[in-house]
Amino acid sequence: MSQALRSAKERALQIVEQASKIRIQDARDNLGARTSGRQVRKANNQMGHTQGALERAAKPPLGWIWGDFFRPWQRMFPGEKHFNADINVRREYIPLSLIELTRLIDLGWIDPSKPIDISTLCRTQKFQINPNIRQYGFDLTEEGADSFPYAIDIEVQYATQSAIAAVEKAGGRIRTSYYDVNALEAAIDPKKWFEKGNVVPQRKAPPKTLIGYYMDAKNRGYLADESDIENNRINLANIRGYKLPDHEMVTEPLKTVDQVFHGIPAGSVISLADKKLYSPTNEIHREYYSKQVADKQYS
Amino acid sequence: MWRGLIRRLSTNSEQIAKVDVSYLRPRHRILAAGGVPPVEFDYERERAARRERFGKFGLASGVSVEELYPTVEEIEEEYAIGLFKELNEVKQEYLELKKKQDEAHKNRLAELEKNLKKYPAALEKYEASLVKQEKLKDEKEIALEKRIREIQEYFGYWMDPKDPRFEVMLEQKEAEEKKAVKLAKREEVQKKRYAEVVQ
Numbered sequence: 001m002s003q004a005l006r007s008a009k010e011r012a013l014q015i016v017e018q019a020s021k022i023r024i025q026d027a028r029d030n031l032g033a034r035t036s037g038r039q040v041r042k043a044n045n046q047m048g049h050t051q052g053a054l055e056r057a058a059k060p061p062l063g064w065i066w067g068d069f070f071r072p073w074q075r076m077f078p079g080e081k082h083f084n085a086d087i088n089v090r091r092e093y094i095p096l097s098l099i100e101l102t103r104l105i106d107l108g109w110i111d112p113s114k115p116i117d118i119s120t121l122c123r124t125q126k127f128q129i130n131p132n133i134r135q136y137g138f139d140l141t142e143e144g145a146d147s148f149p150y151a152i153d154i155e156v157q158y159a160t161q162s163a164i165a166a167v168e169k170a171g172g173r174i175r176t177s178y179y180d181v182n183a184l185e186a187a188i189d190p191k192k193w194f195e196k197g198n199v200v201p202q203r204k205a206p207p208k209t210l211i212g213y214y215m216d217a218k219n220r221g222y223l224a225d226e227s228d229i230e231n232n233r234i235n236l237a238n239i240r241g242y243k244l245p246d247h248e249m250v251t252e253p254l255k256t257v258d259q260v261f262h263g264i265p266a267g268s269v270i271s272l273a274d275k276k277l278y279s280p281t282n283e284i285h286r287e288y289y290s291k292q293v294a295d296k297q298y299s
Numbered sequence: 300m301w302r303g304l305i306r307r308l309s310t311n312s313e314q315i316a317k318v319d320v321s322y323l324r325p326r327h328r329i330l331a332a333g334g335v336p337p338v339e340f341d342y343e344r345e346r347a348a349r350r351e352r353f354g355k356f357g358l359a360s361g362v363s364v365e366e367l368y369p370t371v372e373e374i375e376e377e378y379a380i381g382l383f384k385e386l387n388e389v390k391q392e393y394l395e396l397k398k399k400q401d402e403a404h405k406n407r408l409a410e411l412e413k414n415l416k417k418y419p420a421a422l423e424k425y426e427a428s429l430v431k432q433e434k435l436k437d438e439k440e441i442a443l444e445k446r447i448r449e450i451q452e453y454f455g456y457w458m459d460p461k462d463p464r465f466e467v468m469l470e471q472k473e474a475e476e477k478k479a480v481k482l483a484k485r486e487e488v489q490k491k492r493y494a495e496v497v498q
Contacts, residue, residue, distance in 0.1 A: 195351070205386045
């Protein structure tokens with residue numbers, strides 16, 4: 001068929017027929033289809049109400065953005081694996097620096113001649129622990145380790161080596177110990193716990209993933225052997241180059257593995273009105289409260 | 300009317316003391332006086348409320364201590380669910396896991412040390428293979444590139460060599476080249492013949 005005889009339609013059809021299939025390398029974005037950001041109108045700008053707010057005002061903490069103080073990134077992007085991969089299982093520890101602790105003792109909030117644990121620290125009303133959002137206690141950090149003066153007997157949930165060294169250098173005793181949610185709730189506010197008529201719970205041991213930390217004498221874990229801890233104490237002093245005081249600060253004997261409060265065994269009922277402590281007499285209850293169990297993995 | 304008013308105003312001081320003007324309900328009056336109010340509402344018969352009653356008023360609340368403990372059924376249910384393992388079991392599990400990890404770590408270190416000894420020879424071999432491959436690749440690539448360029452120059456526009464149309468063009472070009480060669484031969488023969496005739 002000659003060129004002149006064919007209509008435009010036929011020619012177009014022929015072109016389409018002869019054309020190869022569209023392949024992936026032919027597919028391209030339209031111009032301007034992808035942008036790296038969007039232009040925000042002045043009314044919608046959340047980056048600060050004025051230039052001065054941007055330049056001089058206090059900036060929100062890391063992870064929070066201007067204008068959105070009540071929506072941190074982990075809540076805005078719940079599927080983000082970079083910071084949200086384990087948000088439903090990870091444990092949070094409230095940082096407590098040695099300098100803060102010194103100040104609390106200086107100002108009389110804490111009595112260094114008595115054992116310091118979660119209950120003592122929470123009684124100062126300077127810290128809030130919420131076990132419902134997986135806050136699991138205190139992390140003793142090394143800020144102020146250079147000049148920590150007090151010999152204390154402290155129990156925290158996590159401590160760095162520098163913090164341990166600082167406490168021991170001053171003649172103190174430090175142990176790291178695990179509190180499960182129930183025990184923690186009781187320890188945070190004992191009065192509230194007793195007034196609710198709850199039984200003093202048995203403190204559960206850490207789950208499998210955490211038990212390593214608390215069995216390590218290096219971390220002064222409460223599940224480690226005391227002889228191991230003593231060796232490690234001497235060892236740490238040699239490594240860090242300080243002389244250990246002659247005797248360690250011992251205010252009271254250490255809590256047992258399942259004890260929440262000093263001097264109160266698990267399974268007791270406290271009546272604040274009668275000023276009495278009741279222990280279970282039933283064999284089943286006695287066994288229940290003396291059985292040492294580990295906490296579940298995810299709580 | 301006047302008599303009544305006079306009677307009301309003339310009440311003695313003892314009677315005034317008995318009048319309670321706090322408007323507190325009896326329950327709250329008892330609470331304010333530090334007493335234990337009687338069980339009045341339905342919710343107070345619930346377990347949590349009874350516990351709280353004990354917590355607040357102690358034994359005077361009338362709640363026995365046994366009520367505060369979990370029941371045998373609850374304890375048995377907890378055991379049956381088996382959510383909490385025994386401490387010694389968990390310790391054992393952890394120690395076994397640690398032993399395994401330590402062994403794996405040790406084996407890995409030994410393997411690395413072994414591999415490190417073989418490393419110089421392996422590196423040399425690899426580098427030699429790299430050079431050889433590069434050369435081969437170069438020749439092939441150059442030939443291919445040349446071919447592609449020729450075709451594209453021939454047709455006058457750029458075309459993806461992966462395109463199926465490219466192959467058609469390639470065939471077309473090859474046919475034309477063959478034709479050209481054939482023509483050239485024929486011409487040569489003709490020239491020879493012509494030369495022969497002219498001589």
